[in-house]
Amino acid sequence: MLIHHRGARLVAFLALSLLLASCQAARRGPRPDDAASIRHKLAQRVPRLAEDPAPAIVAHQVNDLLSAPLGEATALRLALALNPDVREGYARLGVARHELMQAGLLSNPTLHANAKLFSAGPEIEFGLTKPLLDLLFVRHRTSIAAAERQVVEADVTANLVELLFAIRRRMIQIQAARAVVALQESGVDAADTTSDLFAKLQEAGNILDQARTSGAIAASRAQLTLSAAKATEAEHRESLRRLLGLPATAPPIVLAEELPTGLPKPPDAGVVGRDAQRSSLDHAMMRAAALAAQRGRTLAGMRKQTWLREGGAVGKREGESGAWGFGPEIGIEIPIFDTGSAEFGRASAAYRRACAMAEATRLDVLSAARRFSARAGVAHERERHMREEYLPLRKRFVADLVGRYNDMQIGAFAVLEAKIMELGAQREYVETLRDAWLAYADINELRAGHLNRDRLEATDLPEESDHPTLTGGGH
Amino acid sequence: MTTTRREMLAGAAAGAAFLGLAARAADADDKKHPAAPAPKTRHPGGHLPTTTLDGSTLPYRVVDGVKVFHLIVEPVRHEFAKGLVGHCWGFNGEVHGPTIEAIEGDRIRIYVTNRLDAPTSMHWHGLFLPNGMDGVGGLSQRPIDPGETFRYEYTLKQHGTFMYHSHHDEMTQMAMGLMGMFVVHPREATGTKVDHDFVYMLSEWSMDPGMWRPNPNEMSDFNILTLNGKAFPGTSPMVVGLGDRVRIRLGNLSAMDHHPVHLHGVAFKVVATDGGNIPEPGQWPETTVLVPTGSTRTIEFIADNPGDWAFHCHMTHHVMNQxxxxxxxxxxxxxxxxxxxxxxxxxxxxxxMDEAQAPEAGQKPTxxxxxxxxxxxxxxxxxxxxxxxxxxGIPMIGGDGPHGYITMGGMFTILKVREHLESTKDPGWYANTPETQAKPATDDELKRDGIG
Known part of the structure; x- marks a missing residue:
């Protein structure tokens, strides 16, 4: 067993359940309740987690896990165990929990003693006092701390959801980047071959030097494009390593699966909106913050109206008679400088601000549901169009040119050029498929409760690239 | 105009008697052209009817002493050679149009019916006729609209080899095939009598493999070069007897090219152009005649050398297919x-390659x-x-020959000269005697002649 702590095991179980549920949703089509219900369970469980589940995973175990092709489930296990951001979340939960405990505790009473040495004898006075506001407001203070803990719980849970989908996105991007690299390698091979054929013709004296150079330029350019594709893959791989919290000594990541092609129809925007609104951790966090602010305002109002600050008992021994006298003691605030209005006003404003932010978040979630759904719809249609229509046309175009080559109407260069262009179209398809899965991840993350504002603001809408179609002429 | 059945029969009989051909119905489906035309009967005036290999001669009837012809301009599905079909425009179901044949002094009436979707007109190239009959769309007449029939009527004032072609939107309509030969024999025989009188229209087309319609927009890259609308190996051979006097009338209506036509095995003389006969002192022997576009050239020779002789345009790209x-x-x-x-x-x-293993039914393997x-x-x-x-599509070059593959195409055919000619049916390949057949040199021969 790699992860020993009970709390960490629970997190792993819940997060894996969420992962598998969302994977199934992606493979089988829309499952409106999966992500939301599991997120709800996760949100309920997280507050009971221990705040510092130190990872009991050692280097050789990391190596063992990475020795096999990495799937999402294993990736999440590693991230929960190794990612310091996860531990930071646990720690924040601990802080919140102890702040709640602290809020429920009464402050300790203060024992005062003084003695005055008169000639008739010493006068001794004992007093035991305690701030009364503690006593009066403990219930309100506790409820504020509880609301603030809810804020932290929702935030930490949202961070876990975000981590899960960040891992998924990186794996999608790596799979796509790897496919692009493979296509580009084929493109480089074809361009190199074309360049070699140009060289043969030039050496035979059949074409101009510039034609040979042109072929070499194309091959060189293809190499540059391959380098860029490899760099992109490396970027995503490093990003995934960081998300998993892998140590520098960990072996390279090898992914388990190719980029899947079975893209289901995206869920309806209305369904996404309802799911997202019901399970939104961001909105829950804002509502909890508003609740805390509301209670803070109540407390500020009560403080404003309560002048009594301290109370206690005092005992005094008179010096001459030596008799002891006991009686109560109170401290009353005299509100001549600070009437408490400013504090109350600040608390009221904070409450209104929290309410506004909660409403804004609600609108953001609904807007994101529509936006992500629209993007997924477009991505789904683009993927279908490219797979069913565009790519077959590109292949057919190559086949048509092969026929013309067989008929000696054109040379091999035109066919190779068309093939290279078809590889470019396949690359475009991989990128389209990648963007579609990313759009689906955006939707599922939102339905799982987390609004990813970085993705919301991403403006990488598909742009039409220019892929001219050869007429079949030329060499 | 009304024509009685008697007149029709009389006209047809007269035509058949002159041409040696049965009147040919203008049926678009009837495109069978016998490779071996029936023997021709010489006209009482001494002229032999022409032979349009792979084509035909336009029948006529005589109405009140006027020879009446009918040309129907229409779309035609034309086979250039086996495996290559074009959606062309032609006349009476043929590409190119049938040869019009008449005698100097004849009064002729030619009806031209337009069954295209486009207006057209008909020009009688080289003939002396009234200006209003010249057929230049917009200049000498209004175009013949689709569905209309125009009448052209005039008296033939000259003899020689002429042509006819559309003169409305020429670039398009001629590129689609609207052209034909027009032969006028002299009223009284002049010069030598010939035993064979062949007629060839030289033309060029642009249609890439995989296309079905010629491209009239092409200006320079023509890839189908034809003799009477056929490209080798789709051309029929000329079959003549040893010692026969042969006349070949060549007309060129190619869009952009002239054609130096070369005949192997014999020398010939150019005896006429579309401007008239060339006086004998002006004739000289040669083996290649340049036929400019828009012109005709008539050559004559005696086939005194037996064998299978190539007859082709000498522009090398004109003997390539597609x-x-x-x-x-x-x-x-x-x-x-x-x-x-x-x-x-x-x-x-x-x-x-795998696909090519299973050619479609009826399609010749590559x-x-x-x-x-x-x-x-x-x-x-x-x-x-x-x-x-x-x-x-058809291969760029090629047809089976007696010694392998004939690496020619396009504007190429064969003159077959035989000592004993029983008919004009293709006699097969000529068998050279061993001593007259080129063959690999033997070591002894090389040694004898000091060849390394």
Missing amino acids: MGHNVPNLLGVDPSAFDTALMDHVPEFMES MGGMKHGGGHAGHGASAAKPGARPKN
């Missing part, structure tokens, strides 16, 4: 490297291959590579 001019020059390099490159990087190339030798720009194969090719 040649790809966009291929690199592979001479001096190993052409297999290019196939290998495609095998390595283009799976569709190998798939095309010709070509190394066995034929030759080579086009170093490809190493003669006509085409193995593998699936566009439908509706």
